[in-house]
Amino acid sequence: MNVSTFDIKQRYAQLTKGSTVFSYLGSLSSADLNTVLKSIELLLTANYSSKGLQKKLFNLLIEITQNLYNYLKSPVLEDRNEVFIVVLECENTHKIITGNFLLTREIASIRSRIEMVNALNNEELKELYRGILDVGIPSHGGGAGLGLIDLARKSGRKLSYSFEEIDDKFSFFTLEVTFSNS
Amino acid sequence: MDNYTLIPTPKTPRLYFNAQNGEFEISGRSIPENSIEFYKPLLEWLDEYERNPRSETKLHVNLEYFNTSSSKCLVEILRKLEKVNEKQSVKVFWHYEEEDEDMMESGEDFKKILKLPIELVVVKGGG
Numbered sequence: 001m002n003v004s005t006f007d008i009k010q011r012y013a014q015l016t017k018g019s020t021v022f023s024y025l026g027s028l029s030s031a032d033l034n035t036v037l038k039s040i041e042l043l044l045t046a047n048y049s050s051k052g053l054q055k056k057l058f059n060l061l062i063e064i065t066q067n068l069y070n071y072l073k074s075p076v077l078e079d080r081n082e083v084f085i086v087v088l089e090c091e092n093t094h095k096i097i098t099g100n101f102l103l104t105r106e107i108a109s110i111r112s113r114i115e116m117v118n119a120l121n122n123e124e125l126k127e128l129y130r131g132i133l134d135v136g137i138p139s140h141g142g143g144a145g146l147g148l149i150d151l152a153r154k155s156g157r158k159l160s161y162s163f164e165e166i167d168d169k170f171s172f173f174t175l176e177v178t179f180s181n182s
Numbered sequence: 183m184d185n186y187t188l189i190p191t192p193k194t195p196r197l198y199f200n201a202q203n204g205e206f207e208i209s210g211r212s213i214p215e216n217s218i219e220f221y222k223p224l225l226e227w228l229d230e231y232e233r234n235p236r237s238e239t240k241l242h243v244n245l246e247y248f249n250t251s252s253s254k255c256l257v258e259i260l261r262k263l264e265k266v267n268e269k270q271s272v273k274v275f276w277h278y279e280e281e282d283e284d285m286m287e288s289g290e291d292f293k294k295i296l297k298l299p300i301e302l303v304v305v306k307g308g309g
Contacts, residue, residue, distance in 0.1 A: 030215070037213075038192075052281035055247070059284060062213050062249055069215060126291075133257055134295045146250035154284055 006166050008099065011174075012084045015097060021047075022087040033069045036085065037062065053181060057087070057094060060154055060177060064098055067147045076103055080170055089181075096177045104171045107163050114175075117148050118158045125153045155179040183234070186227040194220055195245060199227060204236030208259075209244040212252040221255040228262040235266045244277040244305075245285070253288070260296050267298055274300040280307070 009025065016023045022043055024036055040061050048054045065085060072081050080101035088095045102110070120128060129149045152159055160176035183201040190196040195210040214220045241263060248256070263272045276289035286302060293300040 033215070034192075050281075051279070052283070055279075055282050056284065059247060062247060066213070066215060066249055066251075126287075130291050130294055133253060133291060136254060136257055136261070146253065150250050 006164060006172060008082050008084065008172070011099060011172075012086070015084070015086045015088075018088065018090075020086055021089050021094070023085070025082065025084045027081045028065070028069050028072050028083055030069070033065060036065055040087075053094075056154065056179065057096075060096055060151060060179070061085075061087070063147055063150055063154075064096060064175075064177065068098060068100055071100065071102070077101060077170075092181045093178055094181065097174065099172060099174045101166070101170050102173050104165060104169060107171060107173075110173070111161075111163070113145060113148055114159050114161055117152045120152075122153065122156065125149055129153060151177050183230060186224060197224060199224065199231070201231055202236075204239040206239065206241040207244070208256075209242070211246050212248040212256075214249075214252070217249070217251040217255045221252075221259065225255075225258055225262065228259065232262055232265050232269075235270045237270050239263065239266055239270065239272045241272070241274045242277065243274065243289075246279075248288075253291075256292065257295065260292060260298060260300075264296060264298055272298060274298055275303050276300055277303045277305050279305050 012023070012025045022040055024039075026032060028036070041058060044054045044058055048057070068083050068085070072083065083098065083100040086097045088097070117125065129146065132146055132149070148159065155177050157178045157180075160178070162174045164172045164174075166172055185201050186197060186199040188194070188197040190210040193211060193214050195208050195212045198205070198207040198209075200206065212220075241259075243256070260274065263274065266272050274292075276292065278285035278289060286304075289300065289302045293302070
């Protein structure tokens with residue numbers, strides 16, 4: 001892999017070549033987040049007749065964009081604050097793909113959290129979710145990892161992901177959440 | 183004791199907590215980035231209510247969307263009502279739209295975790 005050639009715009013362009021339902025590339029300030037959620041909602045209301053599907057998509061997108069937003073608040077990212085959010089529809093499934101930079105040293109912990117979630121079936125995910133919910137608000141005030149479990153549970157599929165090293169400090173993280181339309 | 187009420191916004195729910203008749207409601211959307219900050223005053227209000235609750239308290243939860251950080255706050259709210267329920271009667275009604283399986287499952291999550299009578303109420307014909 002040639003680490004010097006990574007370009008988020010190029011990656012975004014590749015992903016949005018086909019028929020996209022929604023796509024966004026940019027930073028994610030509080031105002032951006034509101035704009036993104038608002039445009040997603042307008043789009044869903046205009047283009048989706050099934051209320052169930054509308055809600056499923058919006059639910060997942062709220063969680064995903066807010067996860068990104070919270071993560072990007074971290075000052076360690078310096079100026080690497082561009083992200084993309086892409087929604088594709090193909091063959092009776094929807095795919096939500098997000099991309100963001102992260103510190104290479106954080107990969108191990110994120111990977112293990114995703115792998116842990118992916119190793120569980122729906123019933124086990126439900127038990128884990130309830131267990132964490134039961135513990136209540138963590139004292140440090142942050143999320144306690146409900147986000148990924150929620151995504152896996154609501155989508156009913158395994159989470160796909162990849163990490164690409166950019167330079168000696170940063171990597172690029174792509175997360176894919178897929179779910180069936182019916 | 184004063185009532186606790188907040189008007190809804192695109193990201194936060196309507197909160198209507200009537201200390202005089204014990205009728206409570208959380209409705210709309212609960213998707214703020216900082217849920218803990220949003221719910222803290224309500225949790226404090228509930229601490230006070232718990233000291234001298236009405237003989238019957240009813241909470242209607244009627245949410246369209248909520249994020250995972252709100253779900254943790256909802257557990258905290260319901261924990262306060264568990265305490266009220268040790269003294270006086272409490273009933274929780276969890277409303278969900280017929281086609282919204284995720285919202286129904288969330289209701290079941292809370293039902294499983296909490297020692298409270300939580301009734302799932304299906305709302306038909308949401309569109």
